[in-house]
Amino acid sequence: MADYNPGITxxxxxxxxxxxxxxxxxxxxxxxxxxxxIALNQxxxxxxxxxxxRTQYIQPREGMQTGELLRRHIINTxxxxxxxxxxxxxxxxxxKWSIVSDSSVTAMKHEHNFIWNSIEVISPAYYIFDDTxxxxxxxxxxxxxxxxxxINETAGMHVHVGLGHQRxxxxxxxxxxxxxxxxxxxxxxxxxxxxxxxxxxxxxSLREQSIYANRSTTAVQKAVLPGIEEGIxxxxxxxxxxxxxxxxxxGGFDGNGKTMAYNFSSIALEEPLKHTIEFRQAAGTIDEDxxxxxxxxxxxxxxxxxxxxxxxxxxxxxxxxxEKDSPDKVNVIQLLRRMGLGDQADFYKERGLYFNLQKQSLxxxxxxxxxxxxDDREPSPAEGDFQLPPNAFNLSSLTSKVSxxxxxxxxxxxxxxxxxx
Numbered sequence: 198m199a200d201y202n203p204g205i206t207x208x209x210x211x212x213x214x215x216x217x218x219x220x221x222x223x224x225x226x227x228x229x230x231x232x233x234x235i236a237l238n239q240x241x242x243x244x245x246x247x248x249x250x251r252t253q254y255i256q257p258r259e260g261m262q263t264g265e266l267l268r269r270h271i272i273n274t275x276x277x278x279x280x281x282x283x284x285x286x287x288x289x290x291x292x293k294w295s296i297v298s299d300s301s302v303t304a305m306k307h308e309h310n311f312i313w314n315s316i317e318v319i320s321p322a323y324y325i326f327d328d329t330x331x332x333x334x335x336x337x338x339x340x341x342x343x344x345x346x347x348i349n350e351t352a353g354m355h356v357h358v359g360l361g362h363q364r365x366x367x368x369x370x371x372x373x374x375x376x377x378x379x380x381x382x383x384x385x386x387x388x389x390x391x392x393x394x395x396x397x398x399x400x401x402s403l404r405e406q407s408i409y410a411n412r413s414t415t416a417v418q419k420a421v422l423p424g425i426e427e428g429i430x431x432x433x434x435x436x437x438x439x440x441x442x443x444x445x446x447x448g449g450f451d452g453n454g455k456t457m458a459y460n461f462s463s464i465a466l467e468e469p470l471k472h473t474i475e476f477r478q479a480a481g482t483i484d485e486d487x488x489x490x491x492x493x494x495x496x497x498x499x500x501x502x503x504x505x506x507x508x509x510x511x512x513x514x515x516x517x518x519x520e521k522d523s524p525d526k527v528n529v530i531q532l533l534r535r536m537g538l539g540d541q542a543d544f545y546k547e548r549g550l551y552f553n554l555q556k557q558s559l560x561x562x563x564x565x566x567x568x569x570x571x572d573d574r575e576p577s578p579a580e581g582d583f584q585l586p587p588n589a590f591n592l593s594s595l596t597s598k599v600s601x602x603x604x605x606x607x608x609x610x611x612x613x614x615x616x617x618x
Contacts, residue, residue, distance in 0.1 A: 236345035291322035337485040352481025357473040372502040378428040379518025400478040411450035
């Protein structure tokens, strides 16, 4: 692929001063933001009776601000459990977890005399390795075991995906935006109705609310929005002067790109603090499997559109979006399988899809009451076809052999230099 240049990465071996430089496909990095409400007792002088299993509320001390108390308490809980956090009141970077308030998560009225505090739990910038995903799981368990957590419809989960120290190249962004444009309806079925563009101002549609989609819109008469084929051709073929130019096209038509379902606004900045794509549509959750699977899905999409081994795989997949009545012919389960993301496809098939977001007819059900997905488990592609390698997420298949003196293995996240998302 002409516009792809492998990154140069310095690997540091833990416990030694040894480093070596290898030419490899740039390791994908990610970060996750978890929004939630956590309960505090409204009356600091009266403890509440047990209410089922909802007993893990926090009891403030007299004179202490409840928000400060809660954030300090969470930091201490995570630190005690082995999760490194920035201290309360310290503006963190991207190397430890941060615990902050979030005004976008709306606290409900006092329920059972509790105060619900809005909290956002932000991960460090991680490389996509099993040990970093285990940190995500561990953090979720610590939160679930120690706090009374409520996830309502105002809470979301945001995943940032980047290329470590590297920047996205224009060809990569072309394919990503063409993919999001082409498969927006299928991807919507991974998320509940309250996270749709029609119901959520924090996850707006690329097809309907981006600058590109609304360029011809006037205050008097709204032009017909571009179709699927037109949008794909635009992002793949339009002449753009830079990555900033194409990223601006994905921004909100009102100038607010940070509220799009796929947020490219950091790439549109001249000197971005973090050069990432943010996936904003997922609903809030504290379920570790749901969170890890969505992270792997987001990273998998970005990795697939990178096309390390050539563009044939991408061309075959994007051709599915170009077919007439594409959402009726290929659902997101089939799409993920075609991209080599079989584990994610299995997870979402078992969990079920949110077909209410599609504008087509409702799906049929089999005799056992399960959604009938025609031909969702396709035969494995023939050798040499476009399936991603099964170990794509540990990156071992993308890493060049360092030298004959080193045994080939998958590096852990700690063997890489610190990164910034």
